[in-house]
Amino acid sequence: MTELSHEEAYSELAAVALDAGQVEIADAVRAHASVCPECGPELASMEATMALLGQLVPHSEMSPGRSAGVRSRLIVRAGSERKARAASGRKPDLLHGVASLAGQGHRVSPTSSQAAAPEARMQQPVRPIRQPGNERGPASRTNWLAIAATLLLAAASAQLFRVTADRNAMRDQLAARGGDATRADSLAASLAESNALVAAMTGSDVKVVSLASESARQPQAQMFWNRASDDWTMIASGLPSLKPGRTYQVWLVTDSAKISAGTFEPDARGRTVLRAKYALDRNALRAVAITDEPAGGVPAPTGAMVIVGAATP
């Protein structure tokens, strides 16, 4: 790095304060300012003054659901980092049973389906996750239904993002469509959806499981399990786009079973919000995992595990 004279550095302070100068010089100016009794305070006060201009932008807000998602991701990530730091290098113990999700795959046997049955209490009318028309053998169907019977998929991924996302775009669409009734209805529906999402993700009885891969920062996901209302809400980001004929599938892993929480395809930006209703014994969850599976989903995981997170007791 070139060393600058006081005069050279001083003449560049304004550019550096606004990030409007040459990148190569900025580092040298900062280096000088960090030791110069005149340039240091001058740069700091210029930066602080410029930051005040941020007050002049029009006020915008994230939708409550998205903001809650960002907040949760941050806290979960910060919490896991703190724990990792506290454990001083001890690798988190990814649970037995989860490991078998990867590689050759693990089929749920009739025994394990039965074992899963007591904790899978019927809550809602059954809506099979698999799309009608997909070919499958009768044997696997039985297994699949035994496991999936109590699951209700509430919303398909990307749509929720779209609904809760860009208010301006929504406003424009509504305006283009015209009609105050439509507008009011859509806004009310969107608000109700946001509120429902926030309610499902917050509260004293919400358990959060953070899913990640061992190697990379992305993809990642958080599963919010509202144990009071049996709502499961998963927010994922950074997922690679799927090959044709494939789908992502979410698994709730207990000691005795791997329960599908549904299939999804992420949006163009690799994100999804998945919601499900499912009553699970409050201490039964061991892990949550996402695998890459054939389109339509499978009764038990067969494909590669994309991300996984252990549930702490």
Next chain:
Amino acid sequence: MAHRFARKAIDFQERHLRGQAFGVAIRRMVDSSSMNPPEPELSYPREMRSNADDVALIRRMCDSDETALGALYDRWSRSLYSLVVHLLNDSDEAEDVVEETFWQAWRKASSYEPSKGAVSTWLLTIGRRKALDRIRAKRRQREDPIGRDRILADMASPGQDPSQHAEGSELRVHVAAALRELPVEQREVLELGYFNGLSQTEIADVTGQPLGTVKTRMRLGMQKLREPLSMHRGRTE
């Protein structure tokens, strides 16, 4: 969607017809802020106290208390989001930048120095820099060579009543008033730099002024703005 593009196109055309119109939208905002009379006596103690609270949160973050991160998020995510969504004009990207900014604040909490300014300044500076990185990366891909029409389109959209966001409104009025006091050419240089993320060289291109003139105007504008706003800069203790 269609009329949004139409509005942009009209604004773009207007700007070319009238030449030097970059500051118009900001000026409109600045002027609308004058609707809300300042209450100088009230604002300073409130901000000082609020920054002391922020500093306390940063200290807890240094001790790995993630609930402090949540509290900081609740206090500043809206201001930060407003700024970065305005700069980026994309709610998805803005959301990413907000998350990255608070994450950096968590990781780098110990590098915050109260003597250099308020916590909010620190956060907004990090966020703006991250937004600018994205804007410039896009510009390099020639998607949006200068992007200067965007600010007009956005700011020309129906303004919000400044009194609606209570916590920032007094400060906003002061900043708007101080900016209004600057000579037009100094104000324009600062606006193009701050809100559009243009470099001094780009500003020289856009305004047709020599680079040296742009540098001088930027420095003078900043120094002039600094005086009336000095009490807002959040130096603590």
